[in-house]
Amino acid sequence: MPDVRRISLSLLLALFAFGGTGAATVQDDFPVEGTFHWGPFRVRPTFQLRDTGYDSNVFLEDGREISDFTSTTQGGLKMFSLFRDRGVIQVEEVLDYVLYAQNGSLNHLNNLTRSKGAYYMKRGVVFAEFQYLSVRERPSTEIDYRVRRRESMLGTGWRFVWPHSSLQFRLGRDVFDYESGVEAGQNIPPALNRVEKRITVTGTRQLLPKTTGLLEWEGTRIDFDKEPTDIELDSDSSSRRFSGGLQFDPSAFIKGTLKVGVKRLEPDSRTREGYEGIVGDVALLYRFTGLTSLELRGRRGVEFTIASNNLYYLDRSYGATLTQKLADRVAGEVGIDRQR
Numbered sequence: 001m002p003d004v005r006r007i008s009l010s011l012l013l014a015l016f017a018f019g020g021t022g023a024a025t026v027q028d029d030f031p032v033e034g035t036f037h038w039g040p041f042r043v044r045p046t047f048q049l050r051d052t053g054y055d056s057n058v059f060l061e062d063g064r065e066i067s068d069f070t071s072t073t074q075g076g077l078k079m080f081s082l083f084r085d086r087g088v089i090q091v092e093e094v095l096d097y098v099l100y101a102q103n104g105s106l107n108h109l110n111n112l113t114r115s116k117g118a119y120y121m122k123r124g125v126v127f128a129e130f131q132y133l134s135v136r137e138r139p140s141t142e143i144d145y146r147v148r149r150r151e152s153m154l155g156t157g158w159r160f161v162w163p164h165s166s167l168q169f170r171l172g173r174d175v176f177d178y179e180s181g182v183e184a185g186q187n188i189p190p191a192l193n194r195v196e197k198r199i200t201v202t203g204t205r206q207l208l209p210k211t212t213g214l215l216e217w218e219g220t221r222i223d224f225d226k227e228p229t230d231i232e233l234d235s236d237s238s239s240r241r242f243s244g245g246l247q248f249d250p251s252a253f254i255k256g257t258l259k260v261g262v263k264r265l266e267p268d269s270r271t272r273e274g275y276e277g278i279v280g281d282v283a284l285l286y287r288f289t290g291l292t293s294l295e296l297r298g299r300r301g302v303e304f305t306i307a308s309n310n311l312y313y314l315d316r317s318y319g320a321t322l323t324q325k326l327a328d329r330v331a332g333e334v335g336i337d338r339q340r
Contacts (some may be wrong), residue, residue, distance in 0.1 A: 026120050030080055030088050038079070046076040050333070051098075058103055060140040060339070069101040090116045098136075105146070108136040124160040129153075143306060145185035150177045157200075164206040172198045191235075191306040193225040210249035214259065217242050234269045235304070235311055241279065248284070256284040256295075265302055265312060272311050275302055291325040295335075316340045 035042040052071035059066055073096070080090035096110040111134050118127040131153040136146055157170035174196045178189045198220040205213045220239045228234050243261025248254050260280035267274050278300060285295045298318035305313045321335030 026082060026085055026088050026118070029118070029125075030082065030090065040081045041079040042081070044078045046074070046078070046094075048072075048074040050074060053334075058100065058106065058139075060138060066103070068103050068106075071099050073097045073099070085120065087119050088117070090114075106139070108146070110135040124158055126158050128156040130155075143185070143188060145188065146181050147185065147188060148179045148181065150179070151175070152177075166202075166204045168200075168202045170200045170202070172196075172200065174198070188306055190226040191224075191308075192304060194304070195223050195225075197221045197223075204247065207246075210252040212247040212249075214245045214247055214257075215243070216245075216259070216261070233308065234267070235272070236268045237265055237272075237274070237311070238268075239263060239265045239302075243280070253287050254284060255287075256282075258282045258284060263302060267311055275312055293323045295321045295323065297321075 030042075032042055035044045037043070050072050053069070054067065055070050056067050057065040058068045058070070074094065076092065076094040078090065078092040080088055082088050092112075092114040094112040096112075098106070098108050098110065100106045113132045114130070116127065116129040118125050131151070133151040133153075134148065136148045137143070139146065152175045153172065154174075155170055155172035157168060159166060159168040176192065176194050176196070178192045180186060180188045198218055200216065200218045202214065202216045207213045218239075218241045220241075222235075222237045222239065224235045241261055241263040243259050245257060245259030245261075247257050259282070260278065263275065263277065263279045265275040279302065280298075280300050282296065282298045284297075285293050287293045296318075297320070299315065301315050302312050303315045304311065317337065317339040319335060319337030321333050323331050323333045325331045
């Protein structure tokens with residue numbers, strides 16, 4: 001297996017690490033359209049009323065489905081400051097309020113804070129980013145409590161850019177912290193609190209005027225906070241993923257990303273069963289006209305479980321949303337999502 005990983009990474013570098021001397025620009029990554037000045041900052045506020053509709057199984061239970069009407073109100077503010085054509089600093093805050101008509105105990109507030117700094121040079125971009133997420137997870141058969149998940153993500157890297165290709169190296173450290181909110185769920189944080197350290201190498205190559213090929217390799221080390229007294233119950237693990245896919249330009253009739261690959265999750269304990277199989281993400285938007293579009297999305301991924309006799313479970317979801325633009329800054333949506 002190490003030889004295969006080495007060959008895959010070498011192939012990624014060989015395919016994408018060539019080209020001319022073009023460079024990314026700060027204007028491409030941080031467009032000023034739709035913003036207004038506030039002191040030294042460019043500001044873009046947002047407001048959405050989304051995910052409004054009928055939920056057939058709010059507790060994700062097998063055999064006892066409880067339905068409800070739900071809606072999410074979202075407000076956001078993004079600010080960034082440009083330093084000539086070389087540097088940028090960006091800060092973003094997004095707040096969600098999730099409302100249920102009959103199950104008021106599920107109402108909650110989520111928040112996302114992001115910041116990023118980047119410096120543009122002749123042959124690429126150096127960047128650093130931080131993200132803090134606080135979200136109350138949806139109750140399920142496995143975790144039937146109002147669990148709040150907090151994630152602190154820190155990353156830095158270098159992206160090389162040529163006229164028709166790019167190569168990015170990123171180092172990241174993600175800290176996951178859970179809060180059950182009730183005494184009955186006190187075993188959840190010890191089972192899921194963890195630190196994930198990863199290195200990601202992503203290469204892209206333009207295949208057609210509005211279509212780009214993508215290859216990505218990622219190695220991750222997962223260390224859980226709780227050290228079990230029995231080493232056979234240790235959940236610490238390592239994982240490797242190699243994916244390929246396509247990216248479609250935002251100006252094309254189809255835009256978005258399709259990424260499918262193979263992931264191998266290897267627990268430190270030999271008695272733990274790991275995973276080796278297909279994972280993937282898809283988020284594609286097809287524009288029928290300038291006013292009407294259809295978004296298709298799907299995911300197959302590996303998540304960690306609180307079950308003492310198992311390490312992970314497969315999360316599979318898919319959905320679609322039809323959007324109709326009503327005015328310059330107003331659109332209506334109708335969609336459906338399913339998750340297993």
